[in-house]
Amino acid sequence: MTNESFFYQALVYLATMVVFVPLAKKLNLGSVLGYLIGGIIIGPAILGLIGHGGEDLMHFAEFGVVMMLFLIGLELEPSLLWKLRAPILGLGGLQVTVTALVITGLAILFGLPWNQALVIGMILSLSSTAIVLQMLGEKGQMGSAAGQSAFSVLLFQDIAVIPMLAIFPLLAPQGAAVSEETTSLIAGQPAWARTLIVLGAVTGLVIGGRYVVKPILHIVARTRLRELFTASALLLVVAIAVLMTLVGLSPALGAFLGGVVLANSEYRHELESDIEPFKGLLLGLFFIGVGATIDFNLIVEHPMLITGLVAGIMTLKFAVLLGLGKIFRLSREQNLLFSFALPQVGEFAFVLFSFAGGAALLEKDIVSTMMAVVAITMALTPLLMLVFEKWIQPRLGSAADQADREPDQMDERNPVIIAGFDHFGTVVGRFLRASGVKTTVLDLDSDRVDLLRKMGLKVYYGDASRTDMLKSAGAEQARVIVIAMATPEKNREVVATVKKNYPHLQMLVRATDNNDAFDLMNDGVLRIYRETVDTSLRMASDVLEMLGRRAYQSQRAARMFRRFDERSLKGLSAYRDDKQYVNVMRERIEELQKLIQADAYTNMMIRDAGWDRENAEERN
């Protein structure tokens, strides 16, 4: 590759990223779809800027997947991984097995020989780690039950690629030239030796990560050359990938293991922030490659075949996922999210198909058709997700989810009801419990309710904005309701219900910010608690203390600040929709600064005369 063409290519790809991703983000489509669309547009089908280089690009950019798994490994401490063993083996294992078997069966029905059918079944059972994790991460869903399940399945699939690669040559027709990977050290070794080498490599990785990499990173870190650390981080990932390829393991899996080994190390965040941009770039390239490889000629030639295959594969995978999610007790909404996330075929399919083609396992026609199908399923995933979010999820929250799970029966008559029990409500509840106050807790997240119940907390599933729920929570007898739902909209719904049906209940309402507080004021709520004010002020007064101010004065100033801030908030609410708002706000801020200064320096010295003996004596 000449320099010229290198710069030209870099120009095309980078420009594609910079143009299409912000555009997609702006349209709420997510970055993955942006890359894919960009790839389609610059690909041979439309602009033809990159010719047929898409596939080469993808092989190169697949390294982004390796980096991503390294980063995921870094986030996962071994103990957490151990906790996930059931979903990884159970959910992941079943997903791969069931999907592979069903597709194999269908392929045989369509007249393929059994060995080819099995190969296709196994390959199509995989999903795309790159697309799914990027997408779920962007939507903040990685921590949810669906996100965890999806992750478990993807991890199992990454592991499953290894035996697949091992089995393929055995499935090849007798006499066909079996092309082994020339890079693999262990080709031609007897089976027991292969196993030993693989085990040795993994053990070496774990031990090396702990006893070799850490000291090296320590030395590198002490040079205080940032780029050297970045180089070491990249070297680490590349070295793992090379080692894994040498012994015939999946580089992604190796990188993941390496990440887990280093998850407890003090360099975790450093490594994360160094690898992150490379991962992002490479994954972006990878998605562009996927978009560019979609062979539109093939689609035009066999529209029915391709459409049928895409629809069939995705529906089938979706159905299997939905069924497994049900078995593994995901709530309806989480199960749908999980199933909508994973029905595509993954990036490993490109590798495996070309491997199978090379091994004369599959005919060239089938390989190229399947490649197109795989790329289309990947490109469709973000669109499916969009459909799910826009049209399906909103209906679940209100009707379907409740229909799916009956609100819990409550027999409690407690003086306090807590509506909403995420990190905010939990603290309120814990404190009240510690103070011997009985509370009835309602929460909308069924998974959380189950979890808290397992932990021995009495939490009920139900929507506190519904009158009947409040009634069965004992709203008639209760005196106080703490409204701490996750979203301002939901909080206001609860406020409306309480005002209408239980006016005797005193409301304490969580607000996210000033605007939210204004809304609540308009609704006539008197006790409004902005989420972060108290914590921020505690932090700020600690800053003063660390700068050498006396603790008592710092905390007193913080309390005064809060009182003033709350008072001025009430005044500001009159101007909220006004153009004057900014001006009035500025005045208040200045006023407050003056007041604080007056208090901190003047007031504390002169006003608090009783604390300033010497001054007082003089003036006497």
Added chain:
Amino acid sequence: MKVLVLFAHPAFERSRVHAKLIRAVKQLPGVTLRDLYEIYPDFDVHPDTEQKVLKEHDVIIFQHPFYWYSGPALIKQWMDLVLEHGWAYGKDGNELKGKYMLQVISTGGNEGAYSPEGHHGHVVKQFMLPFEQSARLCHMHYLPPFVVHGTNQLSEQQLDQYAQGYTQLLQAIQAGQLDLQRAQQLQELNSLTGIPQITSASK
């Protein structure tokens, strides 16, 4: 005369004596009650507010339990912050001039313990010297305390008598019927009310 009761009790919920006394205060029209521990749980006494209230009253009563021969900490904090130089005392500090100040105190020990021969060696009023002199510095008249003695041994009936006596005292002050000159000579204001001597009875 307008009466202000500044009440300070960090564990009011556990005090049967002050529960009765406060109920008596609340039943009297025209008496302003400020529950300091309820208003200032964070000890951030607002001097402006307190000074404004003080100016509107003629008689300032501190009602509190007897802790370490003095009042609870918030009373002291209140004094530190509110009785400012140049306002309550000092060259131009005349805002409290001519007002009356007195304390309503509950003690665990009985009257005998608070005597020169008793366990504590002094009468209650003697321990109140800092308050007395503070009042004087602020140009106020200091009246001797009204003391509920032996709180641990009091029967409900005796408590009711104290509450009644407190009510009488407040009414007399409001009506201007209390002989302030004479009162200033006493050790305790108890003898001005109808409270019988209960020291020996409770022993």
